[in-house]
Amino acid sequence: MASPLAATAFGQVTRLAAERxxxxxxRWLHLQEQAVFAWQQELVEIPAPPFGEGPRAxxxxxxxxxxxxRDVVTDEAGNVIGRMPGMDEAxxxxxxxxxxxxxxxxxxxxxxxxxxxxxxxxGACDNGAGVAGMLALATALREAELQPACDVYFVGNTGEEGGGDLRGIRHLYQHAPWRERIRGHIVLDGAGDSVAITHALASLRFRAVVRGPGGHAWTDAGSLNPILVLSRAIARLGEIVLPSSPRTTLNIGSIRGGTAINAIPEEAEASFDLRSTDPEQLIRLEVEVHRATEDAVLSANLEMATRLAGQRSALHLAGQRLRFAVEKIGDRPGGRLPEDSRLMGLLLAVDRQLGLRTEPRVASTDANLPLSLGVPALTLGAGGQGGGIHTQAEWYDATNRELALRRVLLLLLATADASSSKEA
Ligand SMILES: [Zn+2]
Known part of the structure; x- marks a missing residue:
């Protein structure tokens, strides 16, 4: 073994895995795959759009x-929470x-x-697999009358996708009465059994809006056009050379504006998603988004002022200006599970026990939030395979799901052991 800590973790996991x-x-996980699959089918049938998770909750x-x-509640953010009492509830x-x-x-x-x-x-896989896996684990623990060493909170949370901006998990860490007691957090998201997301990718999201007076395509021709000006800003952002290391991305995800083909638009709007493994790069890109929008608008306004000074005939354009706003609509903080953390050591020990190869990854998930706060956290797949994620053609295949669920079960129990007062 590489270190005494690793040896302890492996010993702990081996002991756990040998318990009756x-x-x-x-065995429950092995025999009850049909039941788990049925839950998954049932839950994905209940729509859960962003900000509309109520019925599924x-x-x-x-x-x-x-x-x-115990203490099953749906909190103000729509999270469903249930507590499995540990041997040491304090x-x-x-x-x-x-x-x-x-x-x-x-x-x-x-x-x-x-x-x-x-x-x-x-949604069959993302996150039907995660929710069904979580239920399967809670049920397997119950059926085996396995009591974790400390309290385990099971949480079906809201707000991970799209514009949710991690609002469910964020709320948990801001308001749950037991938040100060959290010693470890395992997130189940999608399929797979060897990947572990231990490095949380930071992301920022912005919406840029440009507004003008608008007008008729013919009679008001020459008016400032928000679509045209915003397009200039977008084109400029598209030309930024982004580093591949640290990997940094800038996506222009949507563009909207205008009402009719024969009208000068009053408004144009675009949204930007910025991601990087390095928070410094995000700050740099944030400045670029502001600057590109501001420069495009100010130079259009200046151009108009110059044009008016030179041609008195265009009086109907007098006083024309564009206005703009750049608004932050998402902020997912980054973080990293330290290599020498207890949770990482336990994961490696569990994977060794099960013959899995641990594949650490960087991604943006619910684990971003605890990691940014220094709470040991990681995101694991809930087993099986999936594809067509985020499309109508999404699918999930449950073959060998139980291997990943055994992995999560062992890691959960070992983390609970390490978090109870006897070892904390
Ligand atoms: Zn997901």
């Missing part, structure tokens, strides 16, 4: 109550969460279709 009740939990709260989880606690929202807007037709072990439906 842990075997019973594994209600369904999950009902499952939590049937499992006899110690720290551990969170296992899965986002319940989908990327699909309200009104999306969702008709789940099953082919063998494959479920076809928008």
């Amino acid at each position: 009740r842990v075997h019973q939990a594994f 209600e369904w999950l709260a009902q499952r939590f109550r049937e499992l006899d989880l 110690a720290g606690c551990v969170v296992l969460s899965a986002h319940i929202d989908t990327v699909f807007p309200a009104g999306t037709v969702i008709e789940p279709r099953v082919e063998g072990r494959r479920l076809h439906a928008p």
Whole structure:
């Protein structure tokens, strides 16, 4: 073994894996795959668009109550929370969460279709797999009468996708009465059994709006055009050379504006998504987004003023100016699980025990928030395979799901051990 810490972690995991009740939990996961698959089908059928997660939350709260989880609540942010009491209820606690929202807007037709072990439906994998996996784990623990060393909070959270800006998990860390006790947080998101997201990718999102007087295409010709001016800003942003290391991206995700083909638009709007493994790059890009918009608007206004000074005939253009605003609409903080952290050591030990190769990744998930606050956290797949993520053709295949669930179960119990007062 590489270090005494790693040896301790491996010893701890080996001991856990040999426990009779842990075997019973594994057996439940093996025998009850059909039940887990049925839950997944049931839950993906309930629409959960961003800011419309209510009905799915209600369904999950009902499952939590049937499992006899304690203190089941739906909080102000729409998160569904249930507590599994640990042997030591006064110690720290551990969170296992899965986002319940989908990327699909309200009104999306969702008709789940099953082919063998494959479920076809928008959201089947992201995050039908995570939520079903979380329920499976809570049930397996219950059925095996396995009591974790400290309290485990199961959370079906809102606001992970699209414009949600992690509002569910953010709320949890700002308002949950037990937030100060959190010693570890495992997020389940999508499929897979070897990837572990341990490096949280920071991202910033902006909306730029340019407004003008608008007018008729013919009679007001020559008026300042917000679409044209915003396009100049976008073109300039498109020319920025972004570093590949640290990997940094700038996406122009949407553009809207104007009302009719024969009208000069009164408004144009674009949205930008900035990501980087290095927060400094984000600050630099944030400045670029502001500067590109501001420069485009100011130079158009200046051009107009110059034009008016030279041609008195264009009196109808007098006083014309464009206005602009750049608004921050998303801020996902970054962070990293330290290589020498207890949680990382336990994950490596669990993967070694199960013969899995740990593949650390960088991504933007619910784990961003705890990691940014220094709470040990990571995001794991909930097993099986998935594809067509965020499209109508999304699918999930449950083959070998139990391996990943065994991984999460061992990691959860080991983290709870490490968080109880005997070791904390
Ligand atoms: Zn997801």
